[in-house]
Amino acid sequence: MKIIRNLHAMTLWSDRLRREGVTIGFVPTMGALHDGHRALIRAARLRCDALVVSIFVNPAQFGPKEDLSRYPRPIARDRRLCRAEGVDVCFEPTPADMYSERFQTSVMVPELAGRWEGTARPHHFGGVATVLVKLFSLVRPHHAVFGQKDFQQAALVRRLIADLNLAVGLTVHPTVREPDGLAMSSRNVYLSPDHRRRAPVLYRALSAGRQAILDGLRDGRQVDRIMKRMMAEDRIVRPEYLAVCDAASLEPLKKVSGSVVLLGAIRIGRVRLIDNVTVAVPSAGSARRGRRSA
Amino acid sequence: MKIIRNLHAMTLWSDRLRREGVTIGFVPTMGALHDGHRALIRAARLRCDALVVSIFVNPAQFGPKEDLSRYPRPIARDRRLCRAEGVDVCFEPTPADMYSERFQTSVMVPELAGRWEGTARPHHFGGVATVLVKLFSLVRPHHAVFGQKDFQQAALVRRLIADLNLAVGLTVHPTVREPDGLAMSSRNVYLSPDHRRRAPVLYRALSAGRQAILDGLRDGRQVDRIMKRMMAEDRIVRPEYLAVCDAASLEPLKKVSGSVVLLGAIRIGRVRLIDNVTVAVPSAGSARRGRRSA
Structure with a gap:
């Protein structure tokens, strides 16, 4: 080399x-x-x-x-x-x-x-x-x-x-993750053992949002609420933003459709971490029937 | 082709x-x-x-x-x-x-x-x-x-x-010029015959500034004044700026030295024209003796 x-x-x-x-x-x-x-x-x-x-x-x-x-x-x-x-x-x-x-x-x-x-x-x-x-x-x-x-x-x-x-x-x-779901990042080394244990909550919240969409939810604000509720379970981790967005423009979606990304950022102590998951939402006709495979 | x-x-x-x-x-x-x-x-x-x-x-x-x-x-x-x-x-x-x-x-x-x-x-x-x-x-x-x-x-x-x-x-x-000194420009076609006849005053003013520098003048504001005086001879042509600048940063020079450019812009009627001339100013030792070749 x-x-x-x-x-x-x-x-x-x-x-x-x-x-x-x-x-x-x-x-x-x-x-x-x-x-x-x-x-x-x-x-x-x-x-x-x-x-x-x-x-x-x-x-x-x-x-x-x-x-x-x-x-x-x-x-x-x-x-x-x-x-x-x-x-x-x-x-x-x-x-x-x-x-x-x-x-x-x-x-x-x-x-x-x-x-x-x-x-x-x-x-x-x-x-x-x-x-x-x-x-x-x-x-x-x-x-x-x-x-x-x-x-x-x-x-x-x-x-x-x-x-x-x-x-x-x-x-x-695609993002490579630790076994507990935490996205790999050069900044993970900054985390204390306690904070490291808490950090995967971000991925769990994003995944819950995605699952709700896969289950048929199309109201962006309701998806936001599901993610925020899951984040609130940990009082040490402070969410900066959690949002359902169009995957190209990154504009937040009121109505979830098309190529979608769920974005999130948190702070734990002095460390700032980000993560995201994507989901393709099928056209309106099949949307109501839900779709369980990612 | x-x-x-x-x-x-x-x-x-x-x-x-x-x-x-x-x-x-x-x-x-x-x-x-x-x-x-x-x-x-x-x-x-x-x-x-x-x-x-x-x-x-x-x-x-x-x-x-x-x-x-x-x-x-x-x-x-x-x-x-x-x-x-x-x-x-x-x-x-x-x-x-x-x-x-x-x-x-x-x-x-x-x-x-x-x-x-x-x-x-x-x-x-x-x-x-x-x-x-x-x-x-x-x-x-x-x-x-x-x-x-x-x-x-x-x-x-x-x-x-x-x-x-x-x-x-x-x-x-280097700029290509008409026989009377006007810099060639696609915008010259906008000029009326009268304005076309007046337009070379910009080049004459810049050249007068350069000549003053070649004759040994090193005070940037005095060079400016020489150019502005020459521009003022034509009441129809309105100068926008005339300045003696460092050729790399284009900052105006109080003391003229190094690689120098004299920049100018004018308006004649609705037409806006720009032009410039450059001059290399020799080091302080030889500056006072002047230099007559461009």
Whole structure:
């Protein structure tokens, strides 16, 4: 496995392979790799000849009070995981190379960025969109794989690729979960043992909402209420939002129909966690009869 | 010469040539091609194996009260000029293909976009930056050529390419002028014969400012005054701004030094024209002795 830190060297590597007709897969990460990332890497591996994983804790997507400095950076372990998964290039640019002193350009996807995570983290998605355009330009992938866990990010990336004609194929890979349902996240390591035990309540609430929809419920506010009731069972976990939304626009749905996502964010102590589940709601004719398979 | 309107066909064409090791040159235009564009096309032709000219009157860079609908669109004549200059592809995307209903992404270069032309045209440079990222993604050029006449645009493109790692070489080609000094522009056709006769006063004012600098003047405000005095000779022409600036940041200079640009914009009747001249100011030691060659 090659470790590339220099931006120009990354582009040269990709250009050479592209000229040879090699297809390039790409998994952008902030490191602290876990089994969720491993699943993304394997999915990308299957779709492409050569595979680049970037490890870059992007300062631009952290707010001033967020966990940039204490974000975990176990680089040796990350490289071992990449090597074991047959990654061809581990791309590790430096913040100084990525953001020069005169840097001023930003990429915005304002409608998708303004909701949900964007409310709690106002600069987050601008930072994400900007760094992704940069990474796509540097790595020049044919295909990129993102995790469904960051559903809003994936929706935004889809819009970004379409709007800027970036010609990058996109796979959104299902969330990988711990046995008790907790979505894998690099931030799970922050949880105390007690908080770790409580954290799966978010997934249980989202799943209850989905089940209600599968059982035929179509009133978005009633689904919200079911999720909130389940969350209220734990007094330590504070919900930030729980919502039933259109899966493309992320607008909350009064009437549940089409491609639907249930989004949630919670705080436990100082840790903030997000999760989501999706459900396809059949057309009105068959909706009333309910549908029990996910 | 190929005429390509379909976005995907454009990218396929470029990808195929890139795989063959062909270098692709690109001149993005809004059509209404004149000898200024012809010079850009010839400069691009010299640098690359294959040459794409785009003709796209980009709605996103026009303000609501600007001349989008009446902007000249002599497409048959434009194609003839391209064909005569050995252009390989005339890329003519449609506004509907470029901006779908759900389109929402924007690219900003806020510091460079906020000044001068950006004051008069607040959405202009956002529209320019966004469409250029799109066009670069679609055309995938190795090299792009812009005209110095739109100096602020060229400075912004240079920043945009660096900030987003776009890996497009950039040439800024000197302004082509009519015999009386008027910078060639697609908007010159709007001028009445009387206004056309008056329009070169902008270039004369900028040239007087440059001459004063070459003669040793280093006080930016005094240079401004010289330019404004010359503009004041014509009561019909209204200056919008005249300024001595750093050529990279476009910040106005109190003390003239380094790479310098003199920027100007005027209104004559309903027509708005811009122009600029550059000058390299030698280091303090030799500055006092003056320098007479441009």
